[in-house]
């Protein structure tokens with residue numbers, strides 16, 4: 001009997017070993033697709049105008065993150081940040097003129113990590129920002145097994161090749177072309193797709209896993225795209241942005257004057273005044289039409305790439321990531337292009353197709369990604385219950401891709417990590433693939449930032465050189481708010497001066513999803529600033545801003561979901577009333593302080609779960625004092641942090 005049990009246990013043990021060995025060998029290939037300047041104007045993100053059937057089809061078989069934010073709305077900084085999983089303050093790449101390995105630290109990149117784990121890694125198109133930003137080599141040979149491929153026709157991207165209304169050729173923003181008439185009879189993204197398919201074919205029967213990164217150039221300007229895609233967007237069907245005017249309380253430092261657009265021949269002819277414009281309405285409609293057509297053209301390339309992956313039998317063991325480096329304003333707040341901290345500039349699409357996880361194993365083997373010809377079949381009914389609404393960031397991509405492909409995710413970085421080659425400042429989102437989202441996560445916050453040379457729009461406001469940066473706008477996006485502080489910044493020491501506030505923005509997204517009603521100046525800031533200065537150790541800027549936001553909006557939170565699921569409680573109190581109550585309640589607080597600020601609070605504070613800590617405090621206080629007493633819990637939180645040395 002005992003022997004039988006032992007044999008059985010041994011067999012079980014061996015079986016587990018075999019499974020583990022399989023799991024180790026069963027690494028997934030990675031197809032990492034990045035678009036350039038793509039905001040989530042896609043069918044699968046609820047956009048009813050844009051036609052993106054191939055990306056929607058990918059999304060329907062993926063886990064889709066609906067609220068993902070870039071760390072800086074500019075190509076080079078965002079790509080360096082995403083691919084090293086470090087924030088711009090750690091890469092110290094804020095413009096086009098620095099390479100992180102020289103500028104800040106010898107950080108391991110996402111493809112480099114795969115390469116060092118035995119993958120064959122290759123880059124097609126724009127993955128790293130080319131030029132100085134990636135040492136004129138796209139970070140080869142660190143990141144890639146072979147030199148990066150750049151489509152030869154990109155050479156013509158800024159040449160006089162766009163037929164204007166006068167029938168002559170110009171360097172235009174709007175540049176719908178007859179592809180057969182273009183030099184070489186092709187366009188960059190068409191060439192990149194062909195090269196990527198060629199590589200996939202050459203690897204289809206290899207044993208070594210691959211990491212193929214494909215960076216499309218569209219919808220980045222100029223809108224040099226095949227003209228037939230315009231027919232999907234009749235001009236009479238186009239509308240302006242819902243908020244096409246510069247808002248009243250927008251601080252001038254927040255505004256980006258879209259200088260890259262002004263430089264094009266067709267825009268120059270419009271004689272638009274600097275910095276606020278506006279661009280004539282009929283031309284605004286045409287910009288939107290061309291941007292959407294560029295998205296559809298890029299979507300068709302995604303379709304070609306994925307249907308080839310499928311045809312080669314690789315869709316069953318290749319995970320597919322689709323994202324973008326940042327968004328693009330399409331006339332919102334009277335702004336165009338990227339270069340700002342607004343949602344339209346920082347939000348990006350993000351989805352992960354993981355065979356066997358985001359679609360069940362038994363659905364593999366059939367045709368997973370049939371090509372959808374967008375010109376004849378523009379609509380795809382997007383259905384998916386695997387969407388995630390909670391806020392995530394592009395720094396999360398590295399650990400998540402590593403983990404979902406079967407590698408170990410890098411460890412979290414220390415607060416100061418210039419010497420650490422491999423670590424992440426993001427979160428591994430792998431756990432989100434295991435169960436459905438339970439509700440809103442108030443602790444989840446995305447941080448973006450943008451440098452400025454001055455408090456008012458200048459010709460170099462969109463892309464200031466590092467040496468010219470005087471102000472850094474730090475922006476925090478939670479479920480409910482966007483909160484931005486423009487702070488004094490020294491580019492020689494990389495020091496931010498938290499006492500030097502140039503401007504602030506606070507938007508309540510439930511009432512104001514377009515971020516047009518800045519209520520920052522309505523709020524009393526001095527108490528929270530003073531409280532922050534009492535903290536025994538310096539807090540990182542991100543945590544500082546989270547605490548500040550929490551404090552400022554305590555009276556704005558209509559209701560807060562209680563963590564233990566007992567339901568919701570409502571408290572609506574004006575901040576002023578809370579403050580006066582706090583002053584009166586201070587002695588009472590002291591007598592109760594020790595029981596409220598207990599060991600549980602210590603743990604929550606140590607893990608920066610400030611919102612949860614605040615709710616817990618409220619709950620404990622209610623139990624102690626009954627429902628009639630009100631208290632400014634934020635004050636308590638700070639006092640508690642002081643007690644625990646934060």
Ligand SMILES: *[C@@H]1O[C@H](CO)[C@@H](O)[C@H](O)[C@H]1NC(C)=O
Nearest residue numbers: 101105106107108112142421
């Ligand atoms: C940077 O990292 C790479 C890859 O690990 C290594 O080969 C190289 O020697 C490092 N360079 C420096 C200056 O530490």
Ligand SMILES: *[C@@H]1O[C@H](CO)[C@@H](O)[C@H](O)[C@H]1NC(C)=O
Nearest residue numbers: 099101102134135136137142
């Ligand atoms: C950048 O490229 C130059 C020229 O090829 C090379 O000498 C230098 O070592 C590279 N920098 C790093 C950090 O590898």
Ligand SMILES: *[C@@H]1O[C@H](CO)[C@@H](O)[C@H](O)[C@H]1NC(C)=O
Nearest residue numbers: 177178179180181182227228
């Ligand atoms: C594109 O250009 C080619 C060569 O000039 C021409 O034969 C063709 O008709 C053009 N197509 C369209 C749709 O204008």
Ligand SMILES: *[C@@H]1O[C@H](CO)[C@@H](O)[C@H](O)[C@H]1NC(C)=O
Nearest residue numbers: 049231232233234236237238
């Ligand atoms: C343009 O709008 C009309 C009216 O809403 C609609 O019927 C038509 O399908 C639209 N065209 C395209 C190409 O979306």
Ligand SMILES: *[C@@H]1O[C@H](CO)[C@@H](O)[C@H](O)[C@H]1NC(C)=O
Nearest residue numbers: 268269270271272273274277
């Ligand atoms: C352009 O604007 C300037 C000043 O606003 C004006 O003097 C000039 O006549 C305008 N030119 C054209 C071609 O509209």
Ligand SMILES: *[C@@H]1O[C@H](CO)[C@@H](O)[C@H](O)[C@H]1NC(C)=O
Nearest residue numbers: 488490495497498499500501
């Ligand atoms: C930070 O800004 C404050 C307010 O403008 C100023 O008084 C202080 O000197 C600045 N500190 C540094 C280190 O520049």
Ligand SMILES: [Ca+2]
Nearest residue numbers: 036037075325
């Ligand atoms: Ca970009």
